[in-house]
Amino acid sequence: QVELVESGGGLVQAGGSLRLSCAASGLTFSxxxxxxxxxxxxxxxxxxxxxxxxxxxxxYADSVKGRCTISRDNAKSTVYLQMNSLKxxxxxxxxxxxxxxxxxxxxxxxxxxxxxxxxxxS
Numbered sequence: 001q002v003e004l005v006e007s008g009g010g011l012v013q014a015g016g017s018l019r020l021s022c023a024a025s026g027l028t029f030s031x032x033x034x035x036x037x038x039x040x041x042x043x044x045x046x047x048x049x050x051x052x053x054x055x056x057x058x059x060y061a062d063s064v065k066g067r068c069t070i071s072r073d074n075a076k077s078t079v080y081l082q083m084n085s086l087k088x089x090x091x092x093x094x095x096x097x098x099x100x101x102x103x104x105x106x107x108x109x110x111x112x113x114x115x116x117x118x119x120x121x122s
Contacts, residue, residue, distance in 0.1 A: 002026040002111045004096050009116030012086055016120070020081040022096030022113055029077040030054065033102035035109060036070060036081045038092035038118075045106060048094070049081060052102040059104050064090075086120045094118050 008020040022034065035050040049060045049070040058070050069082040079096055094116050097109035 002098070004098060004111055004113035006094065006096050006113045006116035009094060009118045011119045011121060014086060014088055014120055014122050016086050017082070017084045018086065018118060020083070020094055020096075020116060020118070022079045022081075024077045024079070024098065027098060027111070030074040032098040032100060034070075034072060034079040035097050035099065035104070035106075036079075036094060037097060037106060038090075038094045039115075040092040043092075045095075047104055047106060050099075050102060050104050051079065053100075057102055083118070086118075088120045088122045090118060091120050092118060 003025045004022055006022045031053050033052050036048040037045050038048050039045040047061050051058045051070045051072050055072050067085045072079045096113045098111040099109045
C-alpha cells in the first residue's frame with residue numbers, strides 16, 4: 001500500500017520561508033518522479049514543481065521559479081520543497097504526488113498525499 005505523507009506546512013508571514021517534506025512508503029521510491037501541487041480555495045489544482053526519479057531533472061511553475069527548490073533523498077524516500085520569499089498568493093493546500101520517472105502533468109501522477117496547509121499572512 002502506497003502512502004505519501006506531507007509535513008512542514010504552517011502559518012508564515014509574507015517574505016518568510018517554509019520547507020515541506022513528503023515521506024513515501026510502499027513503493028520503490030527511486031523509480032518514481034515526484035511532484036508538488038497546490039490548490040487554493042475556489043481554484044483549480046496547479047502544478048508547483050517536479051523532480052525526476054534520480055533527481056537529475058527538475059521543473060518549476062513560473063509562479064514559483066526562483067523562490068522554490070525541489071529536492072529528494074532517495075535513501076530516506078523523501079522529497080522536499082523549500083519555499084522562500086513566500087507571498088500571500090502562495091496560500092494553498094500543498095500535495096505531493098508520485099509518477100513513474102517524471103511528469104509535470106497532474107493526470108500522469110498515480111499516488112497522492114493528503115496535503116499540508118500553507119498560509120502566508122500579509
